[in-house]
Amino acid sequence: MLLVLLPNLLVIGASFMTRDPSDFLSLPLTLDNYRRLMDPLYLQVFLHSLYMAAVTTVLCLLIGYPFAWALARVDKRWQTLLMFLLIVPFWTNSLVRTYAVKLLLASNGLINSALQSLGITEAPITMLYTEGAVIVGLVYLLLPFMILPLYAVFEDLRRELLLASHDLGAGRLATFFHVVLPLTLPGVIAGVLLVLLPAMGMFYVADVLGGAKNLLVGNVIKNQFLDARDWPFGAAASVLLTLAMAVLLLAHRLSRRRLGEEGET
């Protein structure tokens, strides 16, 4: 408990202080750090980071939703094995996996050599150190986090409901929008949270795959803390990230409550 609450207060406190070269922090309280966050330069980084995280989340959802559906309908015997295969990456070093992606995307990496030897492209395509590379890396690392909660809701989805909907004359699309989607929404929201939040903070992915231009909020925070030693500013940035998290968690809770009430009536 001590390890959680106190440091959080410290960071919030630090975010209001001014920078001091010798002491890291000094007293005159100020809103300057927050004002600097609104500086176009940083604002751009934040928006760009948010954009990459959002694209990652949408991609994970697009890939993960049908995947979880298909997975939940596979034979029970196979499901154990398939689930196991899904958890393996979760237990493997994420840095190593990021590096593996880099190995594939490099300009003299496997994808480019394959394309060239097949005669599809003449010169190597630049894939590394782009926005796309960061997004690919994030999707690759975070996809299981989207699939697991989705799989849980699809497993609970009863087949009888789909049959009933069909018997009542609903077409496939109508069944999907009126039955499947509302019932799996909690899984969707949980998955989005589990992907979106880490996607903004995983600075090493942006570092390894994105080069200097494609920064995440995590990179900004890390640079301010460890390289620039501007603690108050870094703290302000992380307070912003925490607030974003709090808002999302609150939305999650509210939506669950609403869905729960609907279920009872």
Add this chain to the structure above:
Amino acid sequence: MKTWLPRTYLFLVYALLYLPIAVLVVYSFNDSRTAYRWGGWSLRWYEALFSNHAMVQAMWNSLWLALAAATVSTLIGALTALALQRYRFRGKKALRGMLFVVMMSPEIVLAISLLALFLLIGLQLGFISLLLAHVTFCLPFVVITVAARLNGLDQRLLEAARDLGAGEFTTMRTILVPVMMPALLAGWLLGFTLSLDDVVVSTFVSGPSYEILPLRIYSMVRVGLKPEVNALGSLLLVFSLIMLVISQLILMRSKR
């Protein structure tokens, strides 16, 4: 209903998930100075890895840290789960919420919070700070694993034990510990793996005196491709695969 379409899709996604890992493992046996040209099979990068003293030192450091972090967080986590499960006390809800917050909050926020705390209390960054930090983020996972196991426990067993005259300690030794054992082992393995895997938190709270493996890898892969990392990554992969299989076997056996 057609079944080939979902199956093909599942297969495709799995193929994509495993392609980079497969390439990594194959290339770790590559006998070529550059990371991407194939030059035949060899073990040279594994040899290079183990003849690198700083690297071996970092491996040992990481191993010790993971052992310690997993053990400490399993002990504290088990007690926390027991407390949450069996007793009513003030701040119970707060404790639950706090664990949830640790699990959900972005690692980086946890990292700077801990760094701020360590500097405030004047703790030298090194093994101790790393250990405390790792215990912090492993703890919720252990608590959840153990609590899930305790939830399945038939309360009548405990009542029966009390009726038969068993004290708190005897109940603990003869019922609770055996019941929790599979979850404790699984939680320990998960903590061990999480600790070995962590980059974000370690980046912030480690000091120059104690270099650990993920940070060493990080500094190696930031620029360019290094063949040694292929070998190291493959080793880590096999290692975590073994851990995962063990933990799954434990959980499966305990369900029977």
